[in-house]
Amino acid sequence: MEQLTDRRPSTDIPTSRMWRSYAGGWLAYMLLLAAALQLDNGESTGFKWKGLAAVAWVVAQALLLALVWPLQGFLERRRLPPVGVFLVHAFLAASYAILSMLPAMYYGTTRPLAYYVWPTLYGAMMYIVVAGVFHAVRLDAARQRQALTIQQAHSLLIASELNALRSKLNPHFLFNTLHSIIALTRRNPDAAETALFQFSDMLRYVLDTEKTGSDRVTLDDELRFVRDYLELESLRLGARLRVDWDLDDAAGRCSLPALSLQPLVENSIKHAFNPHSRPGRLLIRTGVDARSGALTLTVGDDGPGAELDAVRASSGLGIRTVDRRLRLEYGPAGGLAIDTRPGAGFTVTLSIPTAQGAAT
Numbered sequence: 001m002e003q004l005t006d007r008r009p010s011t012d013i014p015t016s017r018m019w020r021s022y023a024g025g026w027l028a029y030m031l032l033l034a035a036a037l038q039l040d041n042g043e044s045t046g047f048k049w050k051g052l053a054a055v056a057w058v059v060a061q062a063l064l065l066a067l068v069w070p071l072q073g074f075l076e077r078r079r080l081p082p083v084g085v086f087l088v089h090a091f092l093a094a095s096y097a098i099l100s101m102l103p104a105m106y107y108g109t110t111r112p113l114a115y116y117v118w119p120t121l122y123g124a125m126m127y128i129v130v131a132g133v134f135h136a137v138r139l140d141a142a143r144q145r146q147a148l149t150i151q152q153a154h155s156l157l158i159a160s161e162l163n164a165l166r167s168k169l170n171p172h173f174l175f176n177t178l179h180s181i182i183a184l185t186r187r188n189p190d191a192a193e194t195a196l197f198q199f200s201d202m203l204r205y206v207l208d209t210e211k212t213g214s215d216r217v218t219l220d221d222e223l224r225f226v227r228d229y230l231e232l233e234s235l236r237l238g239a240r241l242r243v244d245w246d247l248d249d250a251a252g253r254c255s256l257p258a259l260s261l262q263p264l265v266e267n268s269i270k271h272a273f274n275p276h277s278r279p280g281r282l283l284i285r286t287g288v289d290a291r292s293g294a295l296t297l298t299v300g301d302d303g304p305g306a307e308l309d310a311v312r313a314s315s316g317l318g319i320r321t322v323d324r325r326l327r328l329e330y331g332p333a334g335g336l337a338i339d340t341r342p343g344a345g346f347t348v349t350l351s352i353p354t355a356q357g358a359a360t
Contacts, residue, residue: 013141015069026062030055064096065130072134089131097124176266177202177232184236191235198232209258219286219295220252222261226284229262233269240273246285254288254295256352257325263318264299264348272303272346283347293354294333300347305340319348326350 034055071092075085100123177199185192205225209215234241265284273280285298314320319336326334333353340346 013138015137018137022066023062026058030058033058061100061126064099065127068092068127068131069134072131072138076138089127093124093127093131096127097121099123100126174203174206176270177229180233180236188235195232195235198228198235202228202232206259215258216255217258218252219254219256219297222256222258223247223252223284223286225258226261226265229265230282237269237273240279241269241282242279243282243284246283248287251286251288251295254352254354256295256297257329260322260325260350260352261297261299263322264297264350267318267348268299268301268303268346271306272301288354289351292351295350295352295354297350297352298347300339300345302345305342305344305346307342308338308340311338311340322350326352 071088075088080088097120101119181192181195181199184195202225205221205228209217230241230243261284265282268282272282281302283298283300285296285300287296288294289296311319319338323336326336330353333351335351337349337351338347339349
């Protein structure tokens, strides 16, 4: 049984790069402030020791403002409304601005009141900038988590639809094959017995893909399955069925979804051979496109053909389901092309990107 893993997006925010940038910015600011204070000695000589107090205050500011990060995390967890968050930050910005006057008061309190206005505004702006940067980091992390959640939901949706399509193909194949065996039983019981043994091998192939939880098989495996199917059909159709194989050995290890080729072969037999008593020819060709590297599979017959619009409007399950599976799994790079017209046979070509990986 396939194990299920917890694919919920992590709520942890990678912050190592942010904190390195934070520390580097404060360090640069501290060095710049220290150099400015020493150059502001005027005509006096010697080291201006009072400048060290301002530099030490920068360290205290950096540590104090770093607490805004866990505070924002706390506010997120409490799910405060935007107005509440704004009021909290407004109060803290004002409190921090008042604290920012301390270095100015270090040099004395005899200055006019206007002298303290700029440090207060500067402190408020510093809080706003740091809080804004932290908020932007958290918003970006939330955006990435949301994008990951959407991507995972989309992947699960595609996987569910693929499983549903595969579940449609399996009983479709079983029903049609059993119907053929029943028809054979009435005419040739010995051949029907042989067909049942042949069918058991085919059923094992289908069940193996169900048991592993993955419908990926090699082209060689799919071709062996198709050969078994054709041998079973030849018991019913006899000499009417002729098959030409044009196989590229280099493509045999490429992987593809199981039951991609067999429904196309079944479609040709159903529409080109069953309604007619004359012999027919079936062509199965495989290869790898030299330009795109895609695996190409072609199934064609020399039957009566059909109008292409009528084929597209048909409610038939086989071709429609194969086409949908390829487009879900490979996107625009994968798909199915039909070439037919009345009296000119019916040809279907699949294109499967080999970038999805060859089986090893």
